[in-house]
Ligand code: C2E
């Protein structure tokens with residue numbers, strides 16, 4: 690059984706202390722292999738035990754509500770890093786995970802626009818990844834908020850597509866610009882499921898991203914399916930902002 694390692698109270702404190710912070714995993718152009726974007730993934734830099742993965746705190750944070758603060762902080766910090774990258778003449782798009790609770794809490798549109806403006810980052814560089822799209826589709830007003838963000842130029846991605854909870858009917862309710870094929874489809878070699886997702890994305894004119902690409906075979910499959918971008922251990926695991934900077938073209 691999964692054990693809740695940390696309590697909601699401990700997570701709330703960690704967020705306040707600034708211990709929860711983004712790592713970045715590169716997304717590469719499927720044809721050239723060049724880094725074109727990065728997904729911000731949270732890490733808890735715990736003073737006693739070191740770097741903690743989301744599995745140790747995100748489930749508790751989602752049920753307890755502190756995920757809202759985590760998402761807010763991840764957005765603010767990611768925009769700051771994006772400004773840093775553009776100062777180095779590296780045009781890198783970035784995506785930030787947004788939970789259903791964050792959308793339900795309200796103010797997402799204003800918050801996103803403010804974070805971008807403060808840092809002088811173009812809305813077109815940011816994509817919001819919807820981590821719990823099924824729960825999100827039940828949040829009042831969510832489609833309007835997402836449509837407004839898209840109208841501003843921000844991307845909206847349906848994460849974990851094909852994982853079971855995200856399906857075609859969902860795409861009718863949630864405005865999106867991108868679809869991320871869940872890594873289980875590539876890992877368990879479910880070419881039919883992956884092809885379904887790809888067909889849908891192409892029909893709807895959505896950008897298609899393959900995640901969890903960890904072998905050359907999976908990369909080849911993603912190419913055959915017409916994915917635009919790929920992300921996974923084959924290219925890089927999520928790394929600290931400092932290490933990510935070293936991977937960018939202008940710093941090579
Ligand atoms: P996700 O959004 O689907 O993120 C992708 C996860 O797959 C990451 O796990 C990443 O490290 C992992 N991954 C990347 N490439 C590969 C690969 O080639 N093979 C395998 N097996 N795994 C790969 P991570 O960082 O542990 O994050 C887990 C989940 O926690 C995320 O899944 C996301 O749902 C959630 N999460 C992380 N940060 C945040 C956040 O700031 N806000 C919210 N709401 N959720 C977050």
Ligand code: CA
Nearest residue numbers: 728786818848
């Ligand atoms: Ca994600």
Ligand code: CA
Nearest residue numbers: 848849869900
């Ligand atoms: Ca995912």
